[in-house]
Amino acid sequence: MVFRSSLYVLCAVLPVVLFLCMETVSTKEIQLVDSLNERAYDYRYRSLDSSFYAASQAYKQARFYRLGKAEACNNKAFCAFMRMDFDETERLYQEVRTLTRHELELLIADIGLMKIYQRTTENKEFYDRRNSALQRMKRIDEDKNLFVDRHEKIRLNYAYTEFFIVSVEYYYYLRQRPEALASLNALHSEDLRDADITQQLAYHYIKGASALCEGETPDAERLNEFNELYTVWNIAFQYQYPYFEGIGLLGVADLMIDHSGLLNIRYSHEIEQFGLPADSLLPLRLAQKALSLFQKYNDIYRIADAYVIAGKYLNVHERYAEALDMLTKALNCVNLHHQSYYVNGRDSLEILEPFIANDSVYAEGNWLGRKDVKTVPEWIARIRDQLSVSYAGLGMKIPSNYNRNIYLDILDYTRQDKELENRYLSLQQESKQLNILLWSVIGGIVLLFILLFISNNRAQIRNKKHIARLKRILDICGKITASVPLNVATKEEIIQSVLTAVSSDMEELFQSKFRLCIPNEENP
Numbered sequence: 001m002v003f004r005s006s007l008y009v010l011c012a013v014l015p016v017v018l019f020l021c022m023e024t025v026s027t028k029e030i031q032l033v034d035s036l037n038e039r040a041y042d043y044r045y046r047s048l049d050s051s052f053y054a055a056s057q058a059y060k061q062a063r064f065y066r067l068g069k070a071e072a073c074n075n076k077a078f079c080a081f082m083r084m085d086f087d088e089t090e091r092l093y094q095e096v097r098t099l100t101r102h103e104l105e106l107l108i109a110d111i112g113l114m115k116i117y118q119r120t121t122e123n124k125e126f127y128d129r130r131n132s133a134l135q136r137m138k139r140i141d142e143d144k145n146l147f148v149d150r151h152e153k154i155r156l157n158y159a160y161t162e163f164f165i166v167s168v169e170y171y172y173y174l175r176q177r178p179e180a181l182a183s184l185n186a187l188h189s190e191d192l193r194d195a196d197i198t199q200q201l202a203y204h205y206i207k208g209a210s211a212l213c214e215g216e217t218p219d220a221e222r223l224n225e226f227n228e229l230y231t232v233w234n235i236a237f238q239y240q241y242p243y244f245e246g247i248g249l250l251g252v253a254d255l256m257i258d259h260s261g262l263l264n265i266r267y268s269h270e271i272e273q274f275g276l277p278a279d280s281l282l283p284l285r286l287a288q289k290a291l292s293l294f295q296k297y298n299d300i301y302r303i304a305d306a307y308v309i310a311g312k313y314l315n316v317h318e319r320y321a322e323a324l325d326m327l328t329k330a331l332n333c334v335n336l337h338h339q340s341y342y343v344n345g346r347d348s349l350e351i352l353e354p355f356i357a358n359d360s361v362y363a364e365g366n367w368l369g370r371k372d373v374k375t376v377p378e379w380i381a382r383i384r385d386q387l388s389v390s391y392a393g394l395g396m397k398i399p400s401n402y403n404r405n406i407y408l409d410i411l412d413y414t415r416q417d418k419e420l421e422n423r424y425l426s427l428q429q430e431s432k433q434l435n436i437l438l439w440s441v442i443g444g445i446v447l448l449f450i451l452l453f454i455s456n457n458r459a460q461i462r463n464k465k466h467i468a469r470l471k472r473i474l475d476i477c478g479k480i481t482a483s484v485p486l487n488v489a490t491k492e493e494i495i496q497s498v499l500t501a502v503s504s505d506m507e508e509l510f511q512s513k514f515r516l517c518i519p520n521e522e523n524p
């Protein structure tokens with residue numbers, strides 16, 4: 001019997017023990033996944049392929065280490081974003097929510113979604129994710145001292161710096177300079193100081209490229225912008241970050257197109273460090289050098305940017321035919337992106353061209369109006385703007401107006417500040433919730449009054465019955481007193497007199513036969 005009981009206990013406990021063993025994350029798994037995630041993070045701006053491979057391996061190896069798997073998911077999403085696979089990026093960031101409740105990784109996922117919606121100009125969605133990120137940051141700030149691990153501190157600093165950098169970029173493209181400057185200044189110095197090199201480079205770049213440098217004069221501002229962009233290139237060159245090398249060179253090239261004289265005088269030594277002849281062709285050569293870096297890094301978005309900067313330089317120097325060729329290549333990058341991710345049947349015919357005669361419905365307009373196509377409006381707008389200049393320089397007014405109209409239409413679309421719309425929808429939702437609450441309270445009050453009314457009526461009816469019964473009893477008592485004759489000889493006569501007087505009343509009152517008797521005194 002004892003043996004059988006022990007066997008039953010063993011059978012009950014064994015599955016639980018096995019389940020707990022299976023769910024326990026081994027130290028080896030944690031170390032492996034963390035090292036792969038660190039490798040993926042380190043290679044983000046060096047090699048997208050290497051970063052994605054390491055992140056994929058971390059995702060695969062994380063069998064029970066769900067936090068590590070969520071981090072790997074965030075790293076994979078970053079690579080997908082840089083490749084402009086926005087649907088896959090969104091899916092991966094959404095998956096993070098199913099893998100962990102860790103606020104830090106969820107915050108990074110929210111910021112990643114902000115980046116998608118900023119680039120694709122989905123303003124309402126951007127603010128939804130931004131508000132969610134702000135709430136998470138508020139909760140993290142309450143327990144910030146808990147993040148003591150070196151890896152967690154790196155992730156924390158990355159999240160905070162990335163949030164403000166993405167916000168700056170968003171406001172910059174909406175031409176809201178005060179808001180962009182406020183977001184830049186909101187970046188805490190300690191977060192920036194403790195951030196890794198790539199985040200510091202991103203900060204310097206956004207500050208210089210977004211014209212957010214302050215100065216006593218416009219020339220002083222331009223010089224400060226050059227200093228920020230040169231810093232990006234110089235540090236990136238030393239640490240071998242081709243992505244930041246490229247955007248630093250592009251930023252300098254763009255600045256030098258309009259301000260080469262000023263910059264050559266003030267920063268001649270720095271300009272020599274690029275290793276290129278410091279002549280009038282320097283901005284074009286810088287753009288070409290950046291193009292080469294982006295082609296190796298495989299960033300189609302920045303490749304198109306390099307063509308646009310080169311086209312802008314050629315337009316300024318009245319080499320319009322060459323500019324048109326460069327800008328057509330930039331437009332082909334947009335087509336390549338669209339064909340890579342959104343071609344299906346009818347869409348295969350929607351190819352952007354520098355000019356289409358008698359085209360009254362622009363393909364860009366169709367793309368912008370669709371939720372299933374995540375294109376980049378400001379990307380196309382920059383190309384169309386320069387194409388308009390190229391055609392105007394060639395004396396081709398109709399193609400110039402064609403591109404100018406597309407540019408203006410996109411500009412109107414992208415500069416719609418949807419924060420008010422988002423606030424309006426939020427207020428609508430809050431108003432709906434308050435109305436539901438209000439009607440619930442009113443309904444509760446009405447129900448309470450009805451219950452009180454019913455209860456009061458019942459109490460009144462009950463009291464009336466009780467009072468009527470008491471009156472009847474008093475009447476019976478009076479009849480009993482009055483029915484007893486003064487000259488009675490026996491008890492039986494008294495009983496008979498009382499019965500005659502009150503028997504019918506008592507039977508009616510108590511709904512039963514009424515009998516009256518005097519107990520035997522010997523047997524009470």
